[in-house]
């Protein structure tokens with residue numbers, strides 16, 4: 001009798017497992033790029049030379065380390081904004097100058113008013129559904145007379161967002177407007193506690209319930225110690241925490257276009273670094289928005305004045321940017337809206 005019960009339980013258990021793995025298989029096989037050649041065409045406009053131009057600009061000494069509320073950061077924000085203007089990528093109606101003011105009352109004591117930058121491409125079929133691509137624009141400023149250039153942190157993410165925006169806007173000009181709207185968000189005050197992204201999610205320009213994913217980039221231009229022998233990698237954090245579908249979309253994008261090694265070490269809830277909680281995507285996740293944090297891990301120049309543009313691995317930055325672009329393309333153009341559910 002005992003044995004029989006045990007067998008019956010085992011049977012039920014394995015059925016549930018089969019059903020679950022079937023669901024996952026069905027989900028995975030549903031994620032395909034029907035128009036691979038089209039995506040590849042725009043993906044291939046993302047190149048290390050352009051990324052280098054943007055990264056060298058935003059991390060240059062003239063911006064004095066881009067500290068929130070300071071002149072250097074305001075000037076780099078102007079550079080970013082002008083780029084959107086020049087590429088005819090529009091500002092939201094409510095912030096027609098691209099700047100969402102983040103008042104000093106929303107920032108730690110001693111900082112001046114600052115701003116998030118918001119630009120977007122309106123979708124053709126579902127314009128009220130929004131895919132976000134985000135990166136923080138600020139860094140540490142000047143400390144003890146030394147400029148903290150923040151080339152990787154987060155010149156790399158800033159350059160990647162600009163380069164993807166150009167690729168998407170080129171696609172629009174050639175008749176491939178995304179089905180859903182794509183929002184390019186450069187948040188301020190990350191280094192002092194994720195305040196820019198918190199301010200955005202407390203004062204959203206586009207409804208959070210229709211914000212279907214946020215792809216956040218914070219440091220994707222370098223290689224950490226764990227990957228010195230094989231630099232063809234990127235860490236993905238958070239992808240499966242709110243949407244199983246998002247997790248597999250990123251995998252499909254990777255397999256179809258770039259073949260990086262996707263490293264999930266820091267996606268582990270028990271990892272002591274707790275990176276999931278440490279960049280701007282987390283404020284979106286708190287509101288139930290599916291997120292992915294794209295990250296290269298820490299390195300010897302992390303949060304040091306030696307994080308400079310000459311140390312960036314530009315071909316790798318290009319490859320990682322392409323992965324994010326392909327992921328965003330899929331979410332923005334899928335027949336059905338990304339599901340915020342765990343399977």
Ligand SMILES: [Zn+2]
Pocket residue numbers: 136153154190218219
């Ligand atoms: Zn950062």
